[in-house]
Amino acid sequence: MELSEQEIIRRNSLQEIISLGINPYPASKYEITANSEEILKDFNAEKGNFQDISLAGRIMSRRMMGKASFVELQDSHGRIQAYVNRDFICPGEDKEFYNTVFKRLLDIGDIIGVKGDVFITQTGETSIRVKELTILSKSIRPLPVVKEKDGVVYDAFTDPEQRYRQRYIDLIVNPHVREAFIKRTKLTNSMREFLNSRSYLEVETPILQPIHGGAAARPFKTHHNTLDQTLYLRIANELYLKKLIVGGFDGVYEFAKDFRNEGMDRFHNPEFTQMELYVAYKDYFWMMDLVEEMVEKIALDLNKTTEIQVGEHLINFKRPWKRFTMFEAIEHFTGVDISQMDEKQLFETARKLNVPVDETMGKGKLIDEIFGEKCEGNLIQPTFITDYPVEMSPLAKKHRSKAGLVERFEAIVNGKEICNAYSELNDPLDQRERFEQQLELGKRGDEEAMMLDEDFLRSIEVGMPPTSGLGIGIDRLTMIMTNSASIQDVIFFPQMRAEKKEQIDGKEIFINAGIPETWVQVLQTIGFKTFKSLSEQKAAKLHQDLCGYNKKNKLDLKNPSIDEVKKWTGE
């Protein structure tokens, strides 16, 4: 591994700390009696509280002024300034701990513990007067230094690739990132509270499934060795949860990681989280009321208001939300009533509306296309869209009064679907037909068509009570609640292409092959990390590159002869 100048300096500092008899990675626990947030909030100089406290955190900035210094410490609650005075931490004659260890060997990024009293400086900043300082963990990799004044951030750490690949750094230096993730957890806590208060049972169902079902999507495929059997990572857990309703539970839910082998963009990550809920003896109207109530509660829990600024829009989750049937929505946005149209008329209408269509599309698909093109993006405030075409919804119950439709709704917020729910199909014969239609689609090449799940059908045949089911996208909801533009901002470790890892040979491998050490340095710098890579290069070219590098960087080394270089490459 090649180290930067700063990394080498830090490693040297680490060795020096050790040789001074200080363990830079002590094993024993460090007692903490206060955190930055409570000190800044509750310190009162007249009361004289927060005396003799102990706090641990990461050094985020240092301001040295000779015998006195200030460091900003960041703990999990925020930042607080510590005042480090030479004569306080080195009361005796020996000032080495301050002069050498603190001033020279500690760095931004190191984690330290401090004991002392809280006071207010002349400039009015609540600070800790440090009486004792303990190194808890030495950092040997420099951290980006982000500074801020009057709300202006200087040298912000913004490169998306580095932020997502090294989320730990993102979390350290970008406080708003922390906040978004804390909100994500508050969101799931709030939702879980809501569901538990209604006595629904939180359950776990298989992620590895022999048949992937419950949604239309391409799966990830894997293999179990002992069973010698193909397994799929789940794309949904719907069918398993319904089996539990058959089994006699009245309400079951699961926060489920689902996996879909499809495109990635700012709204899609290959693994994502859904909360699915199934409640017996309910229908989709009932479920709409539940969604409104639950999401309104979440907004209040997270932001203390039902209004949330998302991009340019102020979104209000206050109940009740607008409700449109799909046909009403299309009429509202296009002025065309399609409710009585047959396939041919729909096709013509779509063409007139400039909705891209092709001959393979059936009635349901055409309606869905028109809705997607003309309506969905315009629905900014929370809106329920109800009554979808049966062709799109093989697991939803036929509409109680409207032929060709199912009892299904989606909630659309900021132009995006956040949840999907049905009155669940519990007629086993109808369900079997729907699966068979899906099989037909599959044969015609629809890779997302559902597979026929005999065990699921068997359970429905045993008898499932009328049930309403819901799937709500946790990532999407979090994006809205935190005003995040990308799903990658609400998933700690979003999927990315694997980093290429470089193989690097130790210097001695080159030296043992007869290459002078000074040239080993140059060779590795210009890209020959392994000895083997030399043999893949022509000696003449290598010779030129080496001499060129020597000249360009004014190394003043004696150039090797072409014959020497030939020996290195084995020519």
Place this chain on the structure above:
RNA sequence: GACUCGUUAGCUCAGCUGGUAGAGCAACGGCCUUUUAAGCCGUGGGUCCUGCGUUCGAGUCGCAGACGAGUCACCA
């Protein structure tokens, strides 16, 4: 998968019509006992993403590739 943009010091970024690679922060050596994007003096740090080509000469121009971002398609 297609198109557009990006990749220069540890971080954030300049670098014009091709001519010896720059700044701020960070680092290093000094000075400084209540500072706060601390300050002052000094120093070091770069296969300019990779490869090929054009050229006397490429960070800069051309082609190919890697990685990332955005838009579109599929999808939650």
